Amino acid sequence: MNNETNTIEEFAAQEYKYGFVTDIDADSVPPGLNEDVIRLISAKKQEPDWLLEWRLKSFRHWETMVEPHWQNIKYPPIDYQAIIYYSAPKQNSLLKDMSEVDPELLKTYDKLGIPLREQEWLAGVAVDAVFDSVSVATTFKEKLKELGIIFSSFSEAVREHPELVRKYLGSVVPSNDNYFAALNSAVFTDGSFCFIPPGVRCPMELSTYFRINAASTGQFERTLIVAEEGAQVSYLEGCTAPMRDKNQLHAAVVELVALDNAKIKYSTVQNWYPGDKEGRGGIYNFVTKRGKCAGVNSKISWTQVETGSAITWKYPSVLLIGDHSVGEFYSVAVVNNYQQADTGTKMIHIGKHTKSTIVSKGISAGHGQNSYRGLVEMKKNAVHARNFSQCDSLLLGDKCGAHTFPYIEVKNTSSKAEHEATTSKIGDDQIFYCKQRGLSAEDAVNLIVNGFCKEVFRELPMEFAVEAQKLLGVSLEGSVG
Amino acid sequence: MKNKNMNLLEIKNLHASVQGNEILRGINLTVKAGEVHAIMGPNGSGKSTLAGVLAGRDAYTVTQGEVFYNGQNLLEMLPEERARSGLFLAFQYPVEIPGVNNSYFLKEALNAIRTHKGLEKLDAIDFLALIKQKVKIVEMDESFLNRPVNEGFSGGEKKRNEIFHMAVLEPLLSILDETDSGLDIDALRTVADGVNKLRSQENAIVVVTHYQRLLNYIVPDVVHVMKDGRLVLSGGKELALELEDRGYDWVHEEAGQTV
Numbered sequence: 001m002n003n004e005t006n007t008i009e010e011f012a013a014q015e016y017k018y019g020f021v022t023d024i025d026a027d028s029v030p031p032g033l034n035e036d037v038i039r040l041i042s043a044k045k046q047e048p049d050w051l052l053e054w055r056l057k058s059f060r061h062w063e064t065m066v067e068p069h070w071q072n073i074k075y076p077p078i079d080y081q082a083i084i085y086y087s088a089p090k091q092n093s094l095l096k097d098m099s100e101v102d103p104e105l106l107k108t109y110d111k112l113g114i115p116l117r118e119q120e121w122l123a124g125v126a127v128d129a130v131f132d133s134v135s136v137a138t139t140f141k142e143k144l145k146e147l148g149i150i151f152s153s154f155s156e157a158v159r160e161h162p163e164l165v166r167k168y169l170g171s172v173v174p175s176n177d178n179y180f181a182a183l184n185s186a187v188f189t190d191g192s193f194c195f196i197p198p199g200v201r202c203p204m205e206l207s208t209y210f211r212i213n214a215a216s217t218g219q220f221e222r223t224l225i226v227a228e229e230g231a232q233v234s235y236l237e238g239c240t241a242p243m244r245d246k247n248q249l250h251a252a253v254v255e256l257v258a259l260d261n262a263k264i265k266y267s268t269v270q271n272w273y274p275g276d277k278e279g280r281g282g283i284y285n286f287v288t289k290r291g292k293c294a295g296v297n298s299k300i301s302w303t304q305v306e307t308g309s310a311i312t313w314k315y316p317s318v319l320l321i322g323d324h325s326v327g328e329f330y331s332v333a334v335v336n337n338y339q340q341a342d343t344g345t346k347m348i349h350i351g352k353h354t355k356s357t358i359v360s361k362g363i364s365a366g367h368g369q370n371s372y373r374g375l376v377e378m379k380k381n382a383v384h385a386r387n388f389s390q391c392d393s394l395l396l397g398d399k400c401g402a403h404t405f406p407y408i409e410v411k412n413t414s415s416k417a418e419h420e421a422t423t424s425k426i427g428d429d430q431i432f433y434c435k436q437r438g439l440s441a442e443d444a445v446n447l448i449v450n451g452f453c454k455e456v457f458r459e460l461p462m463e464f465a466v467e468a469q470k471l472l473g474v475s476l477e478g479s480v481g
Numbered sequence: 482m483k484n485k486n487m488n489l490l491e492i493k494n495l496h497a498s499v500q501g502n503e504i505l506r507g508i509n510l511t512v513k514a515g516e517v518h519a520i521m522g523p524n525g526s527g528k529s530t531l532a533g534v535l536a537g538r539d540a541y542t543v544t545q546g547e548v549f550y551n552g553q554n555l556l557e558m559l560p561e562e563r564a565r566s567g568l569f570l571a572f573q574y575p576v577e578i579p580g581v582n583n584s585y586f587l588k589e590a591l592n593a594i595r596t597h598k599g600l601e602k603l604d605a606i607d608f609l610a611l612i613k614q615k616v617k618i619v620e621m622d623e624s625f626l627n628r629p630v631n632e633g634f635s636g637g638e639k640k641r642n643e644i645f646h647m648a649v650l651e652p653l654l655s656i657l658d659e660t661d662s663g664l665d666i667d668a669l670r671t672v673a674d675g676v677n678k679l680r681s682q683e684n685a686i687v688v689v690t691h692y693q694r695l696l697n698y699i700v701p702d703v704v705h706v707m708k709d710g711r712l713v714l715s716g717g718k719e720l721a722l723e724l725e726d727r728g729y730d731w732v733h734e735e736a737g738q739t740v
């Protein structure tokens with residue numbers, strides 16, 4: 001009976017549920033990156049010249065940059081010439097309705113729990129489904145259109161609303177912002193576009209479901225959400241990928257723009273393939289997400305539940321420009337086995353009386369390494385700005401690690417930033433106490449972990465909060481015996 | 482149905498060690514349904530070790546002996562199986578579980594036990610009605626229901642919460658490990674009254690303490706003295722008074738003595 005001493009270290013990670021591959025004909029470009037590949041992508045998408053120029057400029061800039069290595073994560077060098085930059089399931093790219101979607105694709109999304117037939121989906125959620133490099137379906141588009149809301153794939157937005165795309169593309173994350181943002185700007189293939197007109201409160205959750213299917217492809221999607229004066233929207237993204245032994249790069253860019261009195265709530269449930277128990281394979285999730293509270297009283301709220309990916313490296317941030325604007329960041333990041341995460345946020349206070357809240361919950365198990373990295377900056381003119389940050393780490397076992405790197409820069413005297421941090425460990429004593437009350441070790445861990453995360457989960461739209469809880473249970477399965 | 486003559490717990494020549502040190506050195510004890518036993522003894526004599534071994538804490542290694550609980554081989558059962566079968570330990574040092582609401586925790590625990598018994602799970606409404614009634618047994622303020630399990634509770638509040646758990650889970654065999662320590666005299670009285678209300682002909686209680694005063698309130702049928710990992714003396718409730726007067730030194734270390 002003497003097996004409890006190593007129970008907390010034991011990690012028989014359960015099979016990744018979404019690891020299947022869809023057998024579908026794909027239209028791909030050969031691996032490698034050069035101007036011709038970019039021209040080819042742009043041509044396939046029948047893009048206007050200005051966009052091709054923007055891509056090429058980004059590419060030329062990217063070529064002058066070096067991959068950053070300041071982060072607290074380790075990975076072998078990425079061979080950018082071995083990546084396939086475009087792969088799309090063969091289908092008529094301009095679908096009139098859902099009945100034209102390849103049945104194999106519909107089946108894939110069904111298997112993932114994301115039915116694309118509108119009548120089968122949760123009534124309150126509109127979905128854009130992105131498969132490798134392209135969007136394959138967007139639901140409830142017509143219904144939303146009646147309210148003036150545009151919710152479509154990025155490619156379609158480029159075709160149908162070029163003036164809007166041109167106005168906002170790169171306005172929050174410039175194409176030369178960082179190495180991966182520059183790469184994305186050069187080669188991005190699809191993603192979602194949302195535009196909420198003045199005064200409209202979007203009546204349903206908008207959601208994008210990203211799926212990587214093809215081997216050796218990178219996924220480089222872009223999401224752009226614009227909420228005009230007084231508009232409100234809640235948006236959710238979900239992600240999965242097949243199990244493969246090779247690492248795959250996912251370098252997305254998300255830009256949010258909130259004008260006066262607008263509110264954007266952006267939630268992520270990230271469950272890319274995390275790699276196997278020995279740390280082989282898995283997605284490199286290197287993403288730039290930034291929101292701009294451009295208007296007074298605007299609000300941008302990021303909520304993320306990051307359970308997947310071999311490496312998660314991202315800092316969903318808010319530029320608080322409008323006076324009295326509000327930025328929020330709620331995060332749960334889980335690392336198990338050999339997963340690594342370096343994530344956090346940047347809250348840049350520029351306007352007066354701006355407010356930000358950061359709640360970060362890092363869970364480390366197995367050999368996982370979890371870092372919170374955050375910057376709270378209050379510029380000289382951001383008088384009476386306020387920030388509250390809470391960064392908690394929970395450790396399961398003693399081979400994992402938790403690290404916190406908070407940076408606080410307050411450049412005026414009327415502003416205040418508060419930072420609290422805790423580190424705790426699920427101990428054998430706690431597990432035994434729970435067992436003595438009749439709970440299994442697994443139930444005990446779930447109970448403790450969900451208790452630890454509840455401040456973040458309650459920020460998620462309801463249906464997804466339940467999903468997120470389950471996902472957490474699966475991610476940590478086997479972490480105790 | 483269980484009856485008063487049934488052996489709920491039967492410990493035979495139990496030896497257990499921690500990291501190679503033998504702590505329990507031949508325990509023999511039989512507890513029948515309906516009985517209350519007290520185990521007294523100096524610090525370090527092995528009382529908590531015995532409680533821990535019975536509950537299945539695996540920091541301890543059983544090297545010899547047998548334990549039967551309600552007709553089953555206890556040592557072969559997982560700790561959670563023991564708990565689900567009605568074995569309850571009120572911890573000497575109750576553990577804090579941050580972030581987990583006390584009543585939610587108990588609901589999960591009770592439902593694990595009910596599932597094991599083949600009963601339906603209680604829903605939130607029925608459960609709430611149940612615990613509102615149970616807090617009264619230990620006169621615990623309802624505010625403790627919505628706080629994280631034991632977190633920030635005073636020593637006495639933790640002990641009271643343990644007995645509250647006992648009241649909700651309705652165990653067959655309860656081991657109360659120094660539940661009296663940390664309780665002031667009024668609290669001791671209410672908690673002891675609570676325990677008395679939970680006594681029945683079907684269940685049994687083993688009270689571990691090294692003070693006699695608790696036994697004024699929870700009157701035992703049998704008192705045992707533990708020294709150096711053995712039960713060296715057993716007697717009626719008067720033995721507790723004698724120990725209070727004379728200390729433990731006079732008790733000879735000859736197992737199995739009866740006064």
Ligand SMILES: Nc1ncnc2c1ncn2[C@@H]1O[C@H](COP(=O)(O)OP(=O)(O)O)[C@@H](O)[C@H]1O
Pocket residue numbers: 499500504522523524525526527528529530531540
């Ligand atoms: N985990 C442990 N490691 C080493 N020694 C232990 C451990 N637990 C208990 N002991 C020792 O076992 C003996 C009995 O302890 P315990 O059962 O707690 O006594 P009591 O409850 O009667 O005061 C003590 O000498 C104690 O130091």
Ligand SMILES: [Mg+2]
Pocket residue numbers: 528529530573658659
């Ligand atoms: Mg003790």
